Amino acid sequence: GEDVEQSLFLSVREGDSSVINCTYTDSSSTYLYWYKQEPGAGLQLLTYIFSNMDMKQDQRLTVLLNKKDKHLSLRIADTQTGDSAIYFCAEMVGGYQKVTFGTGTKLQVIP
Amino acid sequence: DVKVTQSSRYLVKRTGEKVFLECVQDMDHENMFWYRQDPGLGLRLIYFSYDVKMKEKGDIPEGYSVSREKKERFSLILESASTNQTSMYLCASRLTGGGETQYFGPGTRLLVL
Numbered sequence: 001g002e003d004v005e006q007s008l009f010l011s012v013r014e015g016d017s018s019v020i021n022c023t024y025t026d027s028s029s030t031y032l033y034w035y036k037q038e039p040g041a042g043l044q045l046l047t048y049i050f051s052n053m054d055m056k057q058d059q060r061l062t063v064l065l066n067k068k069d070k071h072l073s074l075r076i077a078d079t080q081t082g083d084s085a086i087y088f089c090a091e092m093v094g095g096y097q098k099v100t101f102g103t104g105t106k107l108q109v110i111p
Numbered sequence: 112d113v114k115v116t117q118s119s120r121y122l123v124k125r126t127g128e129k130v131f132l133e134c135v136q137d138m139d140h141e142n143m144f145w146y147r148q149d150p151g152l153g154l155r156l157i158y159f160s161y162d163v164k165m166k167e168k169g170d171i172p173e174g175y176s177v178s179r180e181k182k183e184r185f186s187l188i189l190e191s192a193s194t195n196q197t198s199m200y201l202c203a204s205r206l207t208g209g210g211e212t213q214y215f216g217p218g219t220r221l222l223v224l
Contacts, residue, residue, distance in 0.1 A: 008151060033212070042115070042201055042215030043154075088153060098169070099213060101146075103153035 004091055004102035011108045018076040020105045022089035025070060029091040032065060033099070034074045037086045046074070046087075076107075084109045114138070115216040117202050122221045130189040132219050134202030140214075141207045143185035145169075145177065148199040148218070160185055161207070192223045 003025045012018045024032070030051050035043040049056045049063045049072075056063045062075040072089055086104045093100070118133035136143065142161050146154040146169075156169030158177040166177050174196060178186040185204075189196055199220050203213040 004153075006153075035215075040217075042217045043203075043213075044215070045212040048212065098156065098159065100156075101154035103151060 004089060004100050006087075006089060006102040006105045008103065009106050009108070011110060012079050013110050014079060014081060016079055018074075018079045018083065018107055018109075020074045020076075020087050020089075020107065022072040022074075022102050023070055024072065024089075024091050024100075024102075026091060026093050026100075027067075027070065028093055031092040032063075032072050033088075033090040033092075034061075034063065034072075035088040035090060035101075037088065037104070039085075043088060079107075079109050081109045081111055083107060115202060115204055115214050117200075117216040117219050119219050120217065122219055124189075124192050124221065124223050126193055126223060128189075128192050128223075130192050130221065130223075132187040132189075132200055132202075132221070134185045134187070134204075134216055135183050136185075136204035136214070137183065138204065138206075138214070139182065140204035141182070142205040143179065144203040144205070144213065145175075145185065145187045146201045146203065147171070148201055154201065157187065192221075194223050197221060197223045 006022050033048040034046045037043045060077045064073045088104045090099050090101045115136045144159040145157045160166045160179040176188045201218045202216040205213045
């Protein structure tokens with residue numbers, strides 16, 4: 001079955017790098033996503049990676065995928081106070097429309 | 112720019128009331144979804160729809176029903192609200208196709224007394 005797990009909290013200092021980790025269980029995942037949810041708002045897509053990729057970089061964001069260990073990470077370089085939010089990883093399995101979300105990691109950036 | 116709107120940001124209802132949550136998207140997306148979000152549990156899928164008048168149960172459909180009479184509108188119905196349905200409800204829509212992102216509405220925070 002599908003299960004996506006994340007740690008609940010992460011606290012970093014402004015200017016440091018943040019690394020948010022995620023593990024999933026379904027080896028047939030096709031796409032893996034990172035979403036950001038700011039307070040009082042819905043989720044917004046940050047980036048996604050196709051399952052045949054190992055890494056994807058987009059400005060301050062780096063996504064690493066380790067398919068062998070079913071581990072996905074999101075690195076935010078030079079973390080800013082505006083990065084404070086809840087970050088969700090999510091996976092899509094096969095050709096289905098259903099996407100399974102993780103529990104979310106609340107990132108707190110300390111000035 | 113895709114827009115997903117939800118009829119209410121905050122809602123307070125009493126136990127036993129029938130509750131309607133409405134969601135509208137303006138980008139002609141085939142797929143629409145209802146999730147509930149609870150602390151420590153992330154997002155859990157209640158129902159989804161891949162076409163007009165079509166619906167599929169998600170992971171936690173008990174106590175809910177849905178309606179999709181028009182492509183742009185997907186309604187979530189709580190037939191008889193209970194206190195354990197107090198939650199944040201998020202609607203999303205998505206095009207059919209690999210890798211397409213889901214676009215989320217702002218959410219409805221429902222309190223059932």
